[in-house]
Amino acid sequence: MIQQQHSPYLFTPNTVRLNCPLFIFLPGMDGTGRLLAPQTETLQQCFDIRCLVIPPNNDSDWQGLAETVIALIRQEQAHKPVATTYLCGESFGGCLALRVLEQAPELLNRVILVNPASSFRDCPFLGWGSRVIDGIPDLYHSAIALILPFLAAMGRISPYYRRTLFKTMKAIPPTTVVWRLSLLERFVIDSQSLQGVSLPVLLLAAGSDRILPSVKEANRLADYFSVSQVVILPKSGHTCLLETDTQLCQILQQCNFLEDGALKQLST
Helix, strand or coil: CCCCCCCCEEECCCCCCCCCCEEEEECCCCCCCHHHHHHHHHHCCCCEEEEEECCCCCCCCHHHHHHHHHHHHHHHHCCCCCCCEEEEEECHHHHHHHHHHHHCHHHCCEEEEECCHHHHHHCHHHHHHHHHHHHCCHHHHHHHHHHHHHHCCHHHCCHHHHHHHHHHHHCCCHHHHHHHHHHHHHCCCCHHHHHCCCCCEEEEEECCCCCCCHHHHHHHHHCCCCCEEEEEECCCCCCHHHCCCCCHHHHHHHCCCCCHHHHHHHHC
């Protein structure tokens, strides 16, 4: 009998590059890390990439998830000649990145938040949706095709990654969806901890996000940090990292967000 992995873990989507800065990606509701795939080819020019996987059967709360991620980051840094670390969180993963930042800012050098779902509590219809799924689990899988146009700007995503998004969403058990939505409903920022953070934070906000008020939230979060930038992607949807025209590595360059170690890799 094959034993299922229960604890969150990191995987390397490309070749390990020990001499490059670490780039830790915390995924959205899917918890797979697979939806970073369109970005990894260019990101690996600068970084040693790791993606977090949160198994569907994991029912950790925010504190448990943050503690696990912090431990995983420390493990990865222990094998690096230079422990420079970028933390990137998307949507659900953006909330988790904020938790890690609140608790262990000393482990990080740069933080990137992509449409963080920290405004979920301000969108009561999303909470109602979680209760409907909880009451009628089969409804989630039946409604995926209807949800996708709200979740993604489908015309900006290649057919291959549209299929990838559909398959990834379909693979999430309804019980997992309900649990992760309940975490978002309970997510509260520790503003005092964040205001003490001095490292650079980049916030990417999709201007055409039909799920969350991402632009408003990015501007709100930026006020917590002493060093922050907000980049608005006016035509992008919530899953902007899947879009053909969104190149995260290029955005980091344009915002002067690459420190010397990453720039050195890019120039070689």
